[in-house]
Amino acid sequence: MNHDKGETGAVAERLSKQLQALATRVEQLSERVSNLESSRATITGRPAGSRIPAARQQPSLKLAGRPSTLINTGILSRIATICFLLVIALILRTITDNHIVNTHIGSLLGITYAVLLIVTGWRLYEKESRLAPVFPGCGILLLFLVVLETHIRFGSPSSIWAYTIIFIASTFVFAMSLRYKASFLIYLAVPGAATIAMAIDFPSPAYPILGAFLLAANIAASYAFKRRARYGYLRGFTLVISVSFWLLWASKIDTIYSYYANRSINELYPAWFFVMLFLFWGVYVTTVILEVIKKEPQLDFFESFLPTLSAAGAFWAGHTVPAAWFGDGRWFDVTVVIIAAGHLALAWWLAGHDRERARGSNVFALAGTCLIVLTSATVIRDIGLVLPVWSAGACVLVLLSAKWHNEGIRITSYLLQLTACIVAIMSGAMTVPSSLPLSGGLAAAGLACFSLLQYRWSRIHKPVPTYSFYFSKIDKNDHSAVILLLIGLLNVFYFAQFGLYEIFSRVTTDWRPSLQSGQSLTINLSAIVLMFIALQEKDKEIIVVAAAVALIGMTKVFVFDMFSIKGVPLVLSVFSSGAVAAVGSVITGRWQKKETT
Numbered sequence: 001m002n003h004d005k006g007e008t009g010a011v012a013e014r015l016s017k018q019l020q021a022l023a024t025r026v027e028q029l030s031e032r033v034s035n036l037e038s039s040r041a042t043i044t045g046r047p048a049g050s051r052i053p054a055a056r057q058q059p060s061l062k063l064a065g066r067p068s069t070l071i072n073t074g075i076l077s078r079i080a081t082i083c084f085l086l087v088i089a090l091i092l093r094t095i096t097d098n099h100i101v102n103t104h105i106g107s108l109l110g111i112t113y114a115v116l117l118i119v120t121g122w123r124l125y126e127k128e129s130r131l132a133p134v135f136p137g138c139g140i141l142l143l144f145l146v147v148l149e150t151h152i153r154f155g156s157p158s159s160i161w162a163y164t165i166i167f168i169a170s171t172f173v174f175a176m177s178l179r180y181k182a183s184f185l186i187y188l189a190v191p192g193a194a195t196i197a198m199a200i201d202f203p204s205p206a207y208p209i210l211g212a213f214l215l216a217a218n219i220a221a222s223y224a225f226k227r228r229a230r231y232g233y234l235r236g237f238t239l240v241i242s243v244s245f246w247l248l249w250a251s252k253i254d255t256i257y258s259y260y261a262n263r264s265i266n267e268l269y270p271a272w273f274f275v276m277l278f279l280f281w282g283v284y285v286t287t288v289i290l291e292v293i294k295k296e297p298q299l300d301f302f303e304s305f306l307p308t309l310s311a312a313g314a315f316w317a318g319h320t321v322p323a324a325w326f327g328d329g330r331w332f333d334v335t336v337v338i339i340a341a342g343h344l345a346l347a348w349w350l351a352g353h354d355r356e357r358a359r360g361s362n363v364f365a366l367a368g369t370c371l372i373v374l375t376s377a378t379v380i381r382d383i384g385l386v387l388p389v390w391s392a393g394a395c396v397l398v399l400l401s402a403k404w405h406n407e408g409i410r411i412t413s414y415l416l417q418l419t420a421c422i423v424a425i426m427s428g429a430m431t432v433p434s435s436l437p438l439s440g441g442l443a444a445a446g447l448a449c450f451s452l453l454q455y456r457w458s459r460i461h462k463p464v465p466t467y468s469f470y471f472s473k474i475d476k477n478d479h480s481a482v483i484l485l486l487i488g489l490l491n492v493f494y495f496a497q498f499g500l501y502e503i504f505s506r507v508t509t510d511w512r513p514s515l516q517s518g519q520s521l522t523i524n525l526s527a528i529v530l531m532f533i534a535l536q537e538k539d540k541e542i543i544v545v546a547a548a549v550a551l552i553g554m555t556k557v558f559v560f561d562m563f564s565i566k567g568v569p570l571v572l573s574v575f576s577s578g579a580v581a582a583v584g585s586v587i588t589g590r591w592q593k594k595e596t597t
Helices: 002-043 073-097 103-126 134-154 159-179 183-199 207-227 229-259 270-293 301-320 330-353 361-379 387-404 407-426 437-460 469-474 479-507 512-537 540-564 568-596
Strands: none
Touching: 073 103, 073 134, 103 134, 103 159, 134 159, 134 183, 159 183, 159 207, 183 207, 183 229, 207 229, 207 270, 229 270, 229 301, 270 301, 270 330, 270 361, 301 330, 301 361, 330 361, 330 387, 361 387, 361 407, 387 407, 387 437, 407 437, 407 469, 407 479, 437 479, 479 512, 479 540, 512 540, 512 568, 540 568
């Protein structure tokens, strides 16, 4: 064993000396080529101190209309250096493959060679050499390949040592790239290290170690972005890798529980699952808070949605794993509610921190609202009792948007109102007949009232687009608020449907034709009311909605009612359509007279 160590040390020392000699030789060749170019420039009449034109300084191939071509010497020297470095690596690989040295020593030689390249790159950066990016770039790539291949094929180094070697080398290259502003290296260090870490022991890695590694990669990407905004793509890449990590971990735990309920899952590290989950959650939230406190003009797209994405992802991951492995799962729901309240408290604190426009408040308000919606929809069985609370919460948010001068919260309130309506429809709470007609009717009434009140408020209080990209570039006139009117009308229809069902089901057993006719009457009556309101307020938006509602009512009468019901219900449906047409004609005439006047 001591003999192997001595042999490895001697070979490493010889490699170090050869690398230094190679770097010196390439530098000398580059200087000679530069001197030759300077001599040629002097012969052609250009003064020795004059600058070379920009076209010749560019690292590109320039065709001068003759057979000869002028190629940038920097590119040639770098290509030559890469070839020489690759030759040495191939020699080491050949020695190992031919069993001249054993596999253990061969892997150590490869790792040592890669480390020497990285260290040599640091020294070349200190000397401001044009070859500085070549050595650490080749070194880190070679290190990734050697560690991954030797670990997969021979199990040496072990998983822990493989992660450790990659982490140390990537940290060194990351620090080098920041110190010398080498963007090329940072795109190798962070994404490359995260990808190689995922590949080690895939698809059954040591999840806590891999999670800590990816957590460090996310922190490094965020720190690099704060140093220089050009590194924004690193954050997106590390987030994608992290999402893949959590998909793998959560799905494997769920799969083993589904198919092998009696099998131990100790190899999946279940005790570490929620610990790592909350660590990722905390890091993402802290990253956004630090960026908000910097008081930049505005948050970018990534940071605006990162708390919401992380909150929704963590909620999904926590509910994907079965509660049988972790005991009673209600503690997780309680924790999520506490964290949701913490997000809302952060939004309130940021509003007080920046009284001018409450920068960053909407980011955490959206995340907190998302968590509350997900938790209440999961825990409470009767969803109809929750929907009016969501709708009222949307009204509270729109009032806070005016108080805090943050129009992003206004958009969040619209989304919350729309979410309540979609959940009401998709959950079946608005279907007739219903097993819970009282809660369904209350939900429809609550959504109708709160959404119409919010629409009325939004038309009185116009958004201030000064600090809002959405209202300044996309929707300057706040046409998005029309969706509140549509939600209100839709829930008025559902509320009337519940009432008509309760009446007709008590009067007759054949209640379906009467209910269908009553639905048509509700739609057409809503169109007439909207027409009068639009005429009174001279609101073109409402008259357009009224026309759309009238068209829906006539389509229902002449396409569905005409062929499915008969008798008095059909007569009433057709009569209501005629009334809509008559009222529409009168309203249109008066509208034109008012415009003429």
